[in-house]
Amino acid sequence: MESVLFYTFATLVVTTALLVIFSNHPAYSVLYLVLTMFGLASLYVMLHAYFVAAIQLMVYAGAILVLFLFVIMLLNLEREGEESFRSGPSRWLALPLTLVFLVELYTVVMQIHIKGSKGLSVEGNTESLGHLLFTQHLLPFEIISFVLLAAILGTTILSKRNWK
Amino acid sequence: MYFDIIIKIILTGVVLGGALNLAGLLTWVERKQSAVMQDRIGANRASLFGLRILGLFHPLADMLKLILKEDFTPRYAHKILHALAPFVSVFFALIAFAAIPIGNDFAWRGHAIHLQVAHINVGLLYILSVMSMGVYGVVLAGFASNNNYSFLGGLRASSQMISYEITMGVSIMGIVMMDGSLNLQNIVQAQGQYWHHLPLWGIFLQPVSFFLFLTAAMAETKRTPFDLPEGESEIIGYFVEYSGMKFGMFFLTDFLETVLASALLTTLFLGGWQIPYLFHDGFHFPWGTVWIMAQPWVILLGVIAFSIKVIFFCWFLMMIRWTLPRFRYDQLMRLGWKIMLPISLINILVTGLVMVLL
Amino acid sequence: MIPLSYYLILSGILFSIGVLGILIRRNAIMILLSLEIMLNAVNLSFVSFSRFSGNLEGQIFVFFIMTIAAAEVAVGLAILISIFRNKKSVDTDYMKSLRW
Numbered sequence: 144m145e146s147v148l149f150y151t152f153a154t155l156v157v158t159t160a161l162l163v164i165f166s167n168h169p170a171y172s173v174l175y176l177v178l179t180m181f182g183l184a185s186l187y188v189m190l191h192a193y194f195v196a197a198i199q200l201m202v203y204a205g206a207i208l209v210l211f212l213f214v215i216m217l218l219n220l221e222r223e224g225e226e227s228f229r230s231g232p233s234r235w236l237a238l239p240l241t242l243v244f245l246v247e248l249y250t251v252v253m254q255i256h257i258k259g260s261k262g263l264s265v266e267g268n269t270e271s272l273g274h275l276l277f278t279q280h281l282l283p284f285e286i287i288s289f290v291l292l293a294a295i296l297g298t299t300i301l302s303k304r305n306w307k
Numbered sequence: 308m309y310f311d312i313i314i315k316i317i318l319t320g321v322v323l324g325g326a327l328n329l330a331g332l333l334t335w336v337e338r339k340q341s342a343v344m345q346d347r348i349g350a351n352r353a354s355l356f357g358l359r360i361l362g363l364f365h366p367l368a369d370m371l372k373l374i375l376k377e378d379f380t381p382r383y384a385h386k387i388l389h390a391l392a393p394f395v396s397v398f399f400a401l402i403a404f405a406a407i408p409i410g411n412d413f414a415w416r417g418h419a420i421h422l423q424v425a426h427i428n429v430g431l432l433y434i435l436s437v438m439s440m441g442v443y444g445v446v447l448a449g450f451a452s453n454n455n456y457s458f459l460g461g462l463r464a465s466s467q468m469i470s471y472e473i474t475m476g477v478s479i480m481g482i483v484m485m486d487g488s489l490n491l492q493n494i495v496q497a498q499g500q501y502w503h504h505l506p507l508w509g510i511f512l513q514p515v516s517f518f519l520f521l522t523a524a525m526a527e528t529k530r531t532p533f534d535l536p537e538g539e540s541e542i543i544g545y546f547v548e549y550s551g552m553k554f555g556m557f558f559l560t561d562f563l564e565t566v567l568a569s570a571l572l573t574t575l576f577l578g579g580w581q582i583p584y585l586f587h588d589g590f591h592f593p594w595g596t597v598w599i600m601a602q603p604w605v606i607l608l609g610v611i612a613f614s615i616k617v618i619f620f621c622w623f624l625m626m627i628r629w630t631l632p633r634f635r636y637d638q639l640m641r642l643g644w645k646i647m648l649p650i651s652l653i654n655i656l657v658t659g660l661v662m663v664l665l
Numbered sequence: 666m667i668p669l670s671y672y673l674i675l676s677g678i679l680f681s682i683g684v685l686g687i688l689i690r691r692n693a694i695m696i697l698l699s700l701e702i703m704l705n706a707v708n709l710s711f712v713s714f715s716r717f718s719g720n721l722e723g724q725i726f727v728f729f730i731m732t733i734a735a736a737e738v739a740v741g742l743a744i745l746i747s748i749f750r751n752k753k754s755v756d757t758d759y760m761k762s763l764r765w
Contacts, residue, residue, distance in 0.1 A: 145666065145667060146667060149671065153671075156675065156679060157675070157678055157679065157682070160679055163682075163699075163702065164690065164702075169692060169694045169698075170388075170450060172695060173698065174443075174447075176698055176702070177443070179702070180705070183708070186709065186712075187709075187712055190672070190715075190716040191716060193427065194432070194724070195708075195712055197433055197436055198432070198728065198731060199731070200436040200439075200440065201435060201436035202734075203705070203731070204436070204440060205436055205442070206439070206735065207735055207738050209442055209446065211694065211697070211698065212450070213462070214694070214746060215694060216450055216461070218745075218746070228691065229688070229690065233688065234689055237685055238685065241684050241685045241688070242681075245678065248681070249677065252670050252677060253670065255670065265716060265720065265721060267715070267724045268429065269489050272728070276725060283729060290733065291735075294735075297739075297743065298740055298743040301740070301743035301744060301747050302743050302746065302747070
């Protein structure tokens with residue numbers, strides 16, 4: 144049962160991710176990426192990371208990708224077709240290089256042996272994560288808010304047309 | 308195992324059937340309500356075998372009309388996305404009902420039965436994320452129609468929905484802080500406590516949060532003071548290019564979201580299925596009277612109370628819809644970002660301070 | 666129980682797809698999207714490590730990565746829009762000048 148679910152979601156994630164990078168219209172890419180996010184959220188649920196799964200849907204699918212779609216609509220990019228892919232040698236080198244990278248990752252992953260409690264007790268629910276976040280990781284949590292503030296300011300300044 | 312699955316299937320049927328039927332009925336309620344408020348009689352012509360019963364057959368007639376109408380796709384539309392958008396809208400409006408508890412937990416023949424389709428501990432986050440997903444239906448409709456008016460309508464609608472989503476999420480944090488759980492069932496159970504015989508419902512604990520959430524929920528459902536995305540008569544909305552049942556599905560989504568907003572308001576602020584002074588073994592009134600009741604009746608009363616509260620909020624939202632005029636777009640944005648969001652943040656701060664000091 | 670290596674390989678495949686996307690596309694929006702795929706691949710491996718080592722720190726990392734990703738997308742898209750205003754294109758091959 145579990146492996147059936149895993150293979151279903153893994154196939155969903157990989158196919159939609161491939162469709163993201165190969166589709167012609169950016170809007171379609173964003174929509175396929177939404178499906179990828181759903182697949183990933185399902186995988187997170189299988190890994191008992193409920194909070195991360197909910198946040199994944201809320202932040203990625205609900206906010207970030209809507210922002211992408213918004214910008215694509217604003218810029219009104221026409222169907223670009225073949226010319227939005229790179230031409231020349233870099234295009235034909237990309238696939239072999241990626242495959243080499245993948246093989247490399249595979250050999251590294253095969254050497255990983257995790258010691259420890261095999262983790263069957265860890266539940267990533269809101270309470271336990273919130274507790275960790277507000278005790279052990281309080282400083283990074285506060286600093287992150289400054290990163291967000293900087294992003295807000297930067298975006299505002301960048302989107303002003305004539306900044307005086 | 309099989310027993311649990313059957314129970315869940317029945318529960319899903321009850322919840323979906325209830326939500327869809329209520330949403331369908333709301334089309335009739337809205338026409339009648341507007342008629343009453345404008346001193347008219349309203350829809351009363353549809354009849355079946357000579358029976359009119361206050362025009363209650365009108366939703367059926369409307370449905371039949373929408374199904375039989377021509378389903379027209381514009382020539383330059385993105386065909387697949389154009390067909391997909393209404394389904395996306397309805398889908399996300401429907402699955403959000405999964406985390407809403409319609410009654411208390413109870414045990415029957417050794418099985419624990421949760422009257423909540425999905426008993427998950429991030430229930431509130433789930434509902435918020437699914438509601439934020441509803442924006443895709445709108446954006447897709449605007450984008451796929453390939454028409455400038457629907458495109459602008461889509462941009463308008465999606466920026467409104469994104470803006471008010473934030474206030475909606477932030478405003479309920481006060482409730483979450485006080486009850487210490489994101490599972491809606493736990494939140495409802497926590498509202499069964501009393502302070503000097505006053506039931507500790509969310510509306511008494513967090514009145515500011517209640518009004519913020521009510522306003523944001525109206526903006527999310529795109530009802531009248533905030534109906535710029537649609538504006539049937541003047542500014543054209545994102546679904547101009549839709550006809551027949553696809554248009555009907557956008558319409559249905561609106562009413563489904565009204566039902567969802569009412570259910571959420573009930574669960575978070577009006578104690579869900581709680582009835583004041585009704586405990587698990589019957590009524591214990593503050594003046595000392597005690598009515599002992601069997602458990603099934605207590606559960607049933609809870610479900611009935613939940614339904615009545617939801618219907619009350621549906622009616623309340625309808626009444627606001629026919630009372631207030633529409634905002635201008637800049638007023639809408641100013642209200643969302645400069646007034647409601649700061650107030651909801653201050654509300655969290657004050658709640659936290661009070662909780663620390665007490 | 667699915668072993669850890671399955672999740673890691675899935676994460677590796679996803680990451681490679683992101684790399685491939687960055688290498689073959691010219692449109693800047695597509696490059697940002699591929700970046701998102703790569704970030705999500707990393708998130709997946711963090712969550713699976715967290716599950717299999719019995720330690721929630723991995724999910725805390727995912728939380729921080731998502732925050733950074735949100736900030737990155739907001740700023741990146743704002744830059745893209747201002748580039749589009751000046752060049753009328755988001756093609757990375759036309760972004761050659763260091764100032765204008």
